[in-house]
Amino acid sequence: MTTEVDIPAPPPAGGSGEALLAVRGLRVVFDGFVAIGGIDFTVNRGELRFLIGPNGAGKTTLVDVITGLTKPAAGSVTFGGVELVGRREYRIVKLGIGRTFQTATVFEDLTVLENIDLAASFRMAVPKLFLRRRGVTDAVAQVLETTQLAELADRKAGVLSHGQRQWLEIGMLLAQDPQLLLLDEPVAGMTKDERERTGLLLQQIAAERTVVVIEHDMEFLRRFASVVTVLHEGKVLTEGTVAEVQADPRVQEVYLGRKKEDAAAGSAAVLGLEATP
Numbered sequence: 001m002t003t004e005v006d007i008p009a010p011p012p013a014g015g016s017g018e019a020l021l022a023v024r025g026l027r028v029v030f031d032g033f034v035a036i037g038g039i040d041f042t043v044n045r046g047e048l049r050f051l052i053g054p055n056g057a058g059k060t061t062l063v064d065v066i067t068g069l070t071k072p073a074a075g076s077v078t079f080g081g082v083e084l085v086g087r088r089e090y091r092i093v094k095l096g097i098g099r100t101f102q103t104a105t106v107f108e109d110l111t112v113l114e115n116i117d118l119a120a121s122f123r124m125a126v127p128k129l130f131l132r133r134r135g136v137t138d139a140v141a142q143v144l145e146t147t148q149l150a151e152l153a154d155r156k157a158g159v160l161s162h163g164q165r166q167w168l169e170i171g172m173l174l175a176q177d178p179q180l181l182l183l184d185e186p187v188a189g190m191t192k193d194e195r196e197r198t199g200l201l202l203q204q205i206a207a208e209r210t211v212v213v214i215e216h217d218m219e220f221l222r223r224f225a226s227v228v229t230v231l232h233e234g235k236v237l238t239e240g241t242v243a244e245v246q247a248d249p250r251v252q253e254v255y256l257g258r259k260k261e262d263a264a265a266g267s268a269a270v271l272g273l274e275a276t277p
């Protein structure tokens with residue numbers, strides 16, 4: 001039986017090069033199909049890490065394991081030295097890991113402020129919930145400022161633009177005060193200006209926290225990524241700067257090799273590999 005106890009959240013991110021998230025020997029099998037076949041993956045405190053890879057590479061599955069949604073067949077995932085495998089999802093959230101999904105999940109009938117306030121209440125002890133204060137707490141005001149949503153605070157989430165919904169979802173994560181944010185394609189479907197604003201937001205967040213982003217948009221990666229991890233068929237293919245991974249023949253093979261079969265998905269074009277000398 002796993003005994004789960006409250007463990008203090010890790011200290012604030014300092015970008016010190018100290019490992020915050022360490023995945024070791026991770027293996028995930030679905031009905032005999034090996035989705036992840038032995039991944040080692042380390043993210044240091046204060047990093048803004050990008051995770052890329054063709055369709056089916058195992059990116060979402062990796063995030064699902066980290067967040068407790070999927071149980072691995074083998075391996076370990078530690079966060080600030082605490083083992084996550086075997087813990088329930090809500091315990092992992094309480095330890096300080098938050099995630100977003102490809103489609104923003106906001107409460108459409110609530111205002112921007114109410115959505116953020118509700119998310120903030122998640123970390124509140126039950127007795128305090130009954131004593132909910134009136135007005136906007138400092139933490140909620142801070143989130144509105146960080147996400148630049150203060151002017152939209154009283155607007156219903158249902159009428160927000162696509163970009164604004166994504167920022168609201170990131171704001172809802174911030175309201176839970178996570179140390180590590182895992183974001184699944186946050187700029188998909190955004191305009192160029194929205195992508196730029198999102199990248200700056202992620203950089204700002206990574207100044208105090210740690211961020212892992214699944215993202216394919218090469219222009220966005222070039223602009224905002226320092227270290228990129230490339231997954232392929234459930235393994236880490238390579239890791240490095242955007243220029244390094246773009247120039248890596250194995251990465252080119254994985255994307256360009258799939259180009260003919262996968263032209264509809266456009267993965268090589270998305271990665272910008274055709275432009276690589």
Ligand SMILES: Nc1ncnc2c1ncn2[C@@H]1O[C@H](COP(=O)(O)OP(=O)(O)OP(=O)(O)O)[C@@H](O)[C@H]1O
Binds near residue numbers: 057
């Ligand atoms: N619940 C499941 N049951 C069976 N197979 C699954 C399940 N979840 C994922 N898979 C398979 O595991 C592999 C990895 O999937 P995953 O969604 O992690 O890839 P991905 O890199 O996130 O891909 P994409 O970019 O398309 O989202 C795929 O072959 C997928 O079909």
